[in-house]
Amino acid sequence: MLKQPSKLSPGSVLGERYEILTRIGEGGMGYVYLADDAKLPGKQWAVKESLHAEGQAGHVQAEADVLIGLNHPMLPGIIDFFKPDPDGYAYLIMDYIHGQTLEQFIRGEGGQVSNSFIFAAANQLLEVLGYLHQQTPAIIYRDLKPSNIMLTPDHLIRLVDFGIARSYKGLQGEDTVKLGTIGFAAPEQYGGGESDERSDLYGLGALLLYMLTNGRASEWRPGIKSFIREGAPPEMVSMVRRLLEQQPQDRYQSAAEVLRVLRESQHSGGGGSSSGRFSSFSGSLVTAVLGAAPGIGVTHCCIMMAHYLAKSFKRVAIVEMGLKSTAFKQIQEIAVDASRQHERKFVIQGIDYWRQAARSDIISLLAGSYDAVVLDLGAYRDSDRLEEFFRAQIPVVVCPSAEWRWKDVQAVTQALSRYSQPGRVYALPCSDEGEAERMSRKLGGSQVVPLPLLKDPFQYTDTTRQAMDQIYAAVIPAGTRRPWFSFAKRWMH
Incomplete structure (x- = not known):
């Protein structure tokens, strides 16, 4: 327990804005409180109080300086800082993390x-x-x-x-x-x-x-x-x-x-059993697919990837992120009997489709229920979806190939450039190797995989298989891939 006294207690107001509710923790250099924001009703923050002896006040200033310059979803954001007062008390106002x-x-x-x-x-x-x-x-x-x-x-x-x-x-x-x-x-x-x-x-x-x-x-x-x-x-x-x-x-x-x-x-040592399944610590190989703009075929690409993975993994799921998405519902209406269309999970050719999944559903899906999961993150709109993208082993950005949509690509790549992520792949639908090479040069040498024109994602060609081979080369060795075949055009299970 800390021996230092605290200036804060429930009911205290800091800076005429932050009303202290309760103490929620303590560290080696101070206490942490939960506070309401008087300017933003309903918003709560964590308030870290630190007391430093004379000459040591720079420690909390240093912590503030470190955090203010950072931008990462796994780090707390800093919204306010009160420098040490004459008694040596300083306060850092940051994101309150539920959990x-x-x-x-x-x-x-x-x-x-x-x-x-x-x-x-x-x-x-x-x-x-x-x-x-x-x-x-x-x-x-x-x-x-x-x-x-x-x-x-x-x-x-x-x-x-x-x-x-x-x-x-x-x-x-x-x-x-x-x-x-x-x-x-x-x-x-x-x-x-x-x-x-x-x-x-x-x-x-x-x-x-x-x-x-x-x-x-x-x-x-x-x-x-x-x-x-x-x-x-x-x-x-x-x-x-x-x-x-x-x-x-x-x-x-x-x-x-x-x-x-x-x-x-x-993925080592699991060259595959008779089912083609690979071994895994984490329980799931996660592919996250993010679109640089709406309407460029993210769901289309996800379906291709899920069915490709089904050739090497036994249990595969494709998950539609976002409670307002409608693409999977439309697929379900075509592929599933009317009596079961109220269910959030449906099956096509042995692959589980999860429609309108909330973020809270993802952890249970990745806890070992599946060998491979494809997350359909839709178009890049906000940072909430980026968390799943950055945690995926296979992160894929679907980009428009049209020259006039280059600004869409720049916007998403600029947002992603703030975070290091090995293995990121850019997919370019309806394009060829030449277009992919030009895009790669614009992206500073990033891997760009061309995807052929394919009206039906359940119908594969050799060119499609070759594109998928490029995307998954790091996790599915060429010698372990099972023979390919075209899917039937009629895909009801």
Whole structure:
């Protein structure tokens, strides 16, 4: 418990705007409160109060400076900042994240979270760490522990508490201040070297080991394997072992490298059974398809991808995101008996179609029910849909090929450029290799796959198969693909 007093209490009003409701947490450097916004009725914020001794007020200012310059869906947005008053109290007003800490979630599960949850958490944390490390200069978080990670009701990660984050300066003998949480912080944070990107990777390894041992260990030591749960993926255990090397040079050197290893491991060793199914940590290979503009055939492309995946995976689903979408309803009216058209799930040629799925549905669909899922995100309109896009293993942007619609492509690529994402593919319907090459040059060398003109997405050609092969080359090796055949034009199940 913190010993410092607080100036805030329920009923207090900060800055003639933020009415304090209740205390919701505390960290090493201050308390966190929930507050109502008097200017925006119904809006609530998190208020972080920090008290610093004379000469240390720069810490909270530094945290504000770090967060204000960032823009990522897994990080809290900062909307206001009150500099230290004469007594040393400073206040940071930020997004209030509904949910619980990862520590609370793990405790609620009795320490026994699923392998698929661990894999999904690792994926998300590596994405946000990669984003932080790619800043100029790189931002080192330095305190990756369960209590600093928020989990929304949909099990989406939010990284909070940047109280000890710092910019990497390089050529510095060691950290001037040793900060971090014992058991999760890298050895160099206790002296002997300056913390850098690899320090955060050590923290990730400690966090993953903590979950793999049901909360019993966060440091690699002799005999630790006896504490690791039965059934833990051996590839992940091996990855964690390297993340927890004492010397930074012996660990992975970047978040991108770890993410690549994690995703390669996800699909390794599963060359396919008689059903053609691939093995997976996470439970699902996720393809997310986003349109640069309305009316360019996003749903059309999703159907092609889902039926292509059905040749290599046993359980495949295609999910229509958005409660106002109507495309799947129209398909259902043609393909499904009238007595069952009220159901949100329908089946065509062994593939499950989920219409008008809310975001809360996605977690349950990705929890292992399917081997492969295609998310139809529709046209790019707002950032809410980008979260699913950034978390997908196969992110695809469908672009219009017409020259006069280039501004639509620029708009979405500019929005996406703020976030690092390996493996992003741009699909160009009704085009050929020449048009795809020209688009690729405009996009700075990004992968652009031409899709042939195809009036019926259930009717395939060799050209269509070749396009899909390009999109999925990283996860479906050529030698494991089953022979192709054309789908019947009549597609009722």
